[in-house]
Each structure stands twice: as structure tokens, then as C-alpha cells.
Amino acid sequence: MVALGAATIGFTGYSMFFGPGNLYPKSVRKLLREGGMAYLRPKDKQDLPKAIECYTKALAELDELGTNDSKHAPDAPHITGLIARIASVYSEMGDLDMVVKMYKDLLQRILGDKGMEDPKTQVRKLLDDKLPKNERENIIRALGCANKLAEAYEKRGERAERRSIALPDMKQASSADSLEASRWYQWCLQVVMLTYQNHFNHLQLEQGKPVTNTPSFDPETLPRYFSVDVVTSLLYNAATFFANHSQIDLAQPLLERALDLMRRGADGKQESVCRSSVLMSHLANANVMKKDLVAAEKWSIEGLQLAKKFPENAECLNSFVALTYDLGAVYEAAGKYNSARVQYRQAAEIAGDMGDDGAVKLTQDALSRISKAA
Numbered sequence: 001m002v003a004l005g006a007a008t009i010g011f012t013g014y015s016m017f018f019g020p021g022n023l024y025p026k027s028v029r030k031l032l033r034e035g036g037m038a039y040l041r042p043k044d045k046q047d048l049p050k051a052i053e054c055y056t057k058a059l060a061e062l063d064e065l066g067t068n069d070s071k072h073a074p075d076a077p078h079i080t081g082l083i084a085r086i087a088s089v090y091s092e093m094g095d096l097d098m099v100v101k102m103y104k105d106l107l108q109r110i111l112g113d114k115g116m117e118d119p120k121t122q123v124r125k126l127l128d129d130k131l132p133k134n135e136r137e138n139i140i141r142a143l144g145c146a147n148k149l150a151e152a153y154e155k156r157g158e159r160a161e162r163r164s165i166a167l168p169d170m171k172q173a174s175s176a177d178s179l180e181a182s183r184w185y186q187w188c189l190q191v192v193m194l195t196y197q198n199h200f201n202h203l204q205l206e207q208g209k210p211v212t213n214t215p216s217f218d219p220e221t222l223p224r225y226f227s228v229d230v231v232t233s234l235l236y237n238a239a240t241f242f243a244n245h246s247q248i249d250l251a252q253p254l255l256e257r258a259l260d261l262m263r264r265g266a267d268g269k270q271e272s273v274c275r276s277s278v279l280m281s282h283l284a285n286a287n288v289m290k291k292d293l294v295a296a297e298k299w300s301i302e303g304l305q306l307a308k309k310f311p312e313n314a315e316c317l318n319s320f321v322a323l324t325y326d327l328g329a330v331y332e333a334a335g336k337y338n339s340a341r342v343q344y345r346q347a348a349e350i351a352g353d354m355g356d357d358g359a360v361k362l363t364q365d366a367l368s369r370i371s372k373a374a
Contacts, residue, residue: 276306
């Protein structure tokens, strides 16, 4: 069976943490203002090299001040936020080498070598009720940054993979980046999973209930310092990475936990309904690849029921096409060619209206395939 590329979702993992203007010396404020004027503009009017120049000068000046003034310590939020901004500009420039460098610099400032190497050090800190609020917030920022670092390695690896067709030496670079992406996704997952497990079991013991190694994910039992959006983003990003690298057994439980956090769209709100449908499209896709037809059909039908609720929403529409295709793949594998044809044609029609040429080609190939088999 061939699975259609599952729908994507607009989760995010890191926000900017620029401090109040009065935190910055006058000369730095001037540089930040000039950098913003060059960067925070319509794309056709941006001057990204100028933005990098201004932001980099501002960072250098702040770092110099930080050697004698603890207010400008290397891990201060108004400084790490600036580094994240610089990484974002480099990302728009397509300079993934510098994106990786900036995010690693940010993590080094917050975590140090030991923290970057061993995620359990951050778990112990998060579970400490006496941990100062600013230190806890810094760890959460580092978590979002580590997620972005993993994404950067993933993108750089994909680029090297494409180039390896013409340049075989790039194959090794692609593999190295994939390993780094996997390492940082797993670093993030360990911080979240181990922290949540310990927090959940603490609540269980307080209520006289048994502890467990595999707690179900529920927004009500998340530690207060974990937001649903950030954790769901991490689970989703890691799952899609593992799925793209044929590690379906790693991806599937992450998708299910993310779906639990979204409560399968039970609140009826457009955002949670459509994001849940996207997650279900990935679960359907994963089970099509595993040839688990029962599970693939279940997720396809449940996902379609959600996606139909908001047909004007881009996430719902994308997931509707992916889920319809996957349901066709289920019927095709079961030898129900007429039912498969109906699903493939519907997916092709909607994908055509959306201008998704890749999905149209896959559905046309599927229709041609079952015509020969019938």
C-alpha cells in the first residue's frame, strides 16, 4: 500500500522573550530598533543581512556588559530571546548551519554541557518545588529551543539527502544530521515524559491510587509549567520525524498522547477539532503503512467525522484529503475496489480544488492501480 503524505499542523515550540525596553542600554535599543525595521517587514521589503548585522552587534554588546553586570547574564531571557530572534532570521535566509549554531549557543547558556548531555538533570530541577520561577521558565524555554534545534537538524539532513543524488558525499552529512535530530527530539521527550510521569504518580499517591509507568496524557494532570500547545507540538514534531524515518512504532504512541491532550476535539472548538483531525490523519497513515487495516479504518472514519465539521479550515481540509485517501487504501488492500475508487476520486477532486498537485498524482496513480487489479 502507498500512503498519502499526512496533513501538517501549525504547532509551535518556542516564543520570543524580548524583555521590556528599559532592560537594554540606549545603544542596544537603537540596534534592536534598526534590526526590527529591517526584519519585521513584508518579505519583499526585508533586509535580512542588515537585521543580522544589527542583532549580532546588539548581542555582542550585551554579552560584554554581562561580564560585569548580572542583569545581563548569558541566560537572561532578554538575551536568549534575542538569540532566538537571530536564529529565526537565519532560518528565513535558509542558512541552516547558523540556525543550528545559534540554537546550540542558546542551549549552552541555559543548560551548560551537563544539561545538554543528560535530560534527567532538567527533570530533577522541574520536579523541585523550591526551584526559583525564573530558573523553571528558563528550562521551559530550553525545551522549546531544543525542539527547534531538532527541527533545524532535520531540515538540514533532508537538504543533504536531496543533494546526495548529485553529490554522494552529502549522504554522510544527511545521516549525521538525522542522528542529531533524533537525539534532540529524544532529549525533549525524556524531559517531558519523565517529568509528567513523576508528577502524575505524585498526584496518584496523594489520592491513594496506584502509580503507573505509562500514564495517560490529560490536560488536567499536566504540570502547571507545561502548556498543552507546547507539549502537543513536541509530540507531533517528534512523531512526524520518526514516521518519516520509518520508525512507525515510535511515532504512533506519541501521536496518541498528543491526541489525548487535544481530547480528540471533544470541546467542539475549531482549533482543537481540526488539529485532532490532523493527528488522526497521521495515525491512519501510520497504520496504512503498518498494514493494520482495522486500525487504519478506525482512525480514518473518526478523523473524517471531525474534518467535516469545519470544511473551510485549512487543517481540516488537508486532513480530509489525507484521511479520504487512507480510507481508499484500506478498501483497496481489502479487495473492495469499488469502495476504494469512490474514496480516491473524492480525494482527487478536493486535492485538485486545493491545487495540491502531489496529492492529485497519488490519487490518480491509485485509481490507475485499482483499475488494473479489478
